[in-house]
Amino acid sequence: MHPVLCGLAANTALPAELIDRLIAVADTAVDTALASRPDLSHAQVLALASRADDTAVQLVYEGRLTAPDVDPVTHPQAALALLGEHVGQPEWARLFALDPSVERREKLAACPGLPPDAVETLATDSDARVVAELALRTTSDMAARLAGHPHAEVRRAVAANEATPPAVLAMLVTGEGLRPAERCLVCDRRDTPFVHDQGCQRTDCDLLPGASCDGSHESTVHDMQLQALRNPATPAGAVVGFADHPSTLLRQQLAARPDLPPEVWGRLVDDPDAGVRGELAENPSIGVAQIRALATDHGYDVRRRLAHNPRVPLDVLDQLATEVRIGSHLLPRIAAASPAEVAAMAGSKNPALRMLVAERRDLPNGIRDVLARDPDAKVVKSIARHPGLSEAQLRAMVDRHHVRVIAKVAANPDASAALLEDLAGLEPPGHKVFREIARHRNATAPSLLACLSNWSARSLAAGHPALPPHVIVELLSHDDWQVAEAAAANPSLPPSVMSQWVLGR
Structure with a gap:
């Protein structure tokens, strides 16, 4: 990465004739900056897209690359990105549904609005990760169908899908009406019983830390329950029993739900874990009785989180403001x-x-x-x-x-240039003060020059258009690459210097 070229690629004042030249000499980092420019011609967009798949994908997300511009065979990642934006060609979906690459099939499964035949192909994919990706975002009917999939990872994804019918979510939580899952990612890869080492150093291992299976797929089932608790479509009646579950994570997620009956609030107020009580404290649905009880709770972070509850009475907030660092x-x-x-x-x-x-x-x-x-x-x-x-x-x-207040004063949008200059000269100087001045629209050359003496504000000041041009030029050779890049992106950089850097390479 060359910081000056990266900065020039993002410079809004870069002359149009230099963009083509910069594209010709760019590396990946410069390509990324160039792809974000709103003033690219269609020819320049195509030239950038042809250089690297990552750049082509970025141009898709920028809205600059469209389906007629992309060949799915030579630029599969860009084609998948277009499908993900729901602007790809239907035949691409059919192509990628049979792609030998699991990664590509996974990406396809995450795309909305796929043709029904492609969805059917993905739903029967031999790799559970592909089916799980489909289950995460698919329609209500398909989610209900995949809830009975033999792989626990697919069921976990169905539990997270808000389109899954409430009755199906209840079945996933309780297990009633569903045959037990037969496999999970853990027993797919390891002989059971197995618990994945939290500090696993294997580069070829994709199991999550702590993942475990003793034949019951317990870690995946736990994650499925957690997803169902997070899912607002899951009926409250199906999850209230988790108030006494041994898993702290599940009780915490239960406490955050807005649809719990009052009797469950009462049980969670007395939960032994402060994290559970903290989740309950922020829950906007709890009653005043629970709020007042939690206002006297000295468990870690409970009262600070209670202060963020939108229904906290002002007299309670008055008390909390005095006693807690909000x-x-x-x-x-x-x-x-x-x-x-x-x-x-x-x-x-x-x-x-x-x-x-x-x-x-x-x-x-x-x-x-x-x-x-x-x-x-x-x-x-x-x-x-x-x-x-x-x-x-x-x-x-x-x-x-x-x-105690000068950094906040410097951040006031109406602070004048004269005031900012005076603040920059106050003793003792402060990092926050210089940073606020360096990003202020009213900052002038004298205050910005003072900011250049501070390491934390230097790169901000280098990019400010009020900095004198000769200073900006000097900063192009600064030892700190962030300063050099910011200076190169400064629209006040003389065009002649821009030309020297681009054409002289």
């Missing part, structure tokens, strides 16, 4: 608060609650301005990025709270 981001309950609730929180005696409401970016001007004058630095940090704050307000924040 972080400075907008909580669902704060985002949904009414104007009256917002005003009450902004006037709270609890600075932690004021900090949380300050994370909203749609506050009325009056409330915003009051919070901008808050004596508590953490409140000011939360409000500092709010749009509409004047330069005087932002400077007042820095004067009062200095290093």
Whole structure:
């Protein structure tokens, strides 16, 4: 990979006549950058697609390569990508359904809208991984049919498919009405009983860590149950019994379901595992009684997760904000608060609650301005990025709270060029401050030059169009490849220098 050429390939100001030349000298990394350009001609798209399958696939996903452009024999991966986007040719599906490559048949099985005859071929494939891939996304009728497949891996995929009929999902969970599975990926490959080593170093082994089979295909059955619990189409009545299951993972997934009856909430509130109680704490369907019980739960992360529940009462959130490190981001309950609730929180005696409401970016001007004058630095940090704050307000924040708020002030979309220059010169400098300045739309040459002295902001500054052109040119030879690539992608790089790099190679 040549960083300068990669950067030039992504440069929006690269002259059109240089794109063809760059395609001719490009390597794989440069091809990737070129394929993302929106200004490629059809001829350039075809030239790039002809170089490597990966590039052709990328061009499919970019919407630049279409079915008439692709030969499925010479570019099978691109053809499969087009089928995956539901814009391939039906005859390709029939071709790949019989492909000797298991990997290609798997990719085909994941494609939507396949012709019925191709689906039938895949449903009877000799490799369970192909059938499982089909089962994961197929129609309701086919999913119901594959639920009785003798391979446990296929049944696991059926359990994850939201199109699977609820009655069939219930059968998979309970086992009632289905013959036991005959095989799994573990007993396909190993003599049983077998437990796959968590630290297996074999490069030819594709079994998951901990996969096991003693004849009952237990690890795959466990995964099937987990998928069914995650599936919203699985009837609640079929899964409530998992509240007492010995598997912590299954109980955790059960606790996250929104359709549980209240009596199950009560059992899960008292679960011995904090992870289960944490999942329940974030569940938006639980009742106020469970929320208040969990508010006193000192298990790891339970109360922090409860703070993210959109139905948590504000008095509970007030308590949690004081006792738990929630972080400075907008909580669902704060985002949904009414104007009256917002005003009450902004006037709270609890600075932690004021900090949380300050994370909203749609506050009325009056409330915003009051919070901008808050004596508590953490409140000011939360409000500092709010749009509409004047330069005087932002400077007042820095004067009062200095290093504790300057990074957030620098991130304010309305921060002026003069303010950013002053922030760049403050002592002590901070990595976060320089990074925010380096990516700011109002940053000017003086502040960006200061950012170049900081290792964490240097590559961001190198790509900023306000950087002086002669500095950008110097950065092309920087020891750090990320800086050199960012400078090469800078649209303020002189076109003559771009030509030298492309034509001089």
